[in-house]
Amino acid sequence: MIIEIDAEGGFGGIAAAALHKRVDVDAQAEPMRQELNNAFGTRELQRLAAQDCSDCADRMTYRITVSVEGRRSRSFTLREGQIPPEMLDLIDRM
Structure with missing residues (x-):
């Protein structure tokens, strides 16, 4: 499984950050591979995407493929408000 993450965000239309990561899950050590499979499974991503995000203005937006x-x-x-803190930490560690 390959996970690609593109993220951007800013305040009032001014880009504050940009991110691109690409990870081959199968090439990771077992503990990381398991974490990635759990966090980025299709059902989990669908569940997160379906959550309301009414307070997400001017926050990071992540496109996860x-x-x-x-x-x-x-x-x-x-949107950043839809992603649990432990998943954001995992993205940082990728």
Whole structure:
């Protein structure tokens, strides 16, 4: 599984940060591989994307694409307020 994350955000339309990460989950050590599989599974990303985010103005926006060999890639757009803190920490560690 390949996870690609593109993030950008800013205040009042001024870009404050940009991020691009690409991780081959299968190439990670077992503890990290398990964390990534749990956090970035399709069902979990769908659940997070469906959450209300009424206080997300001027916060980071993450576009997360998950590709599994032999299957179609899935992309999800999540706002910072929809992502749990432990998942944000995981993204930082990737």
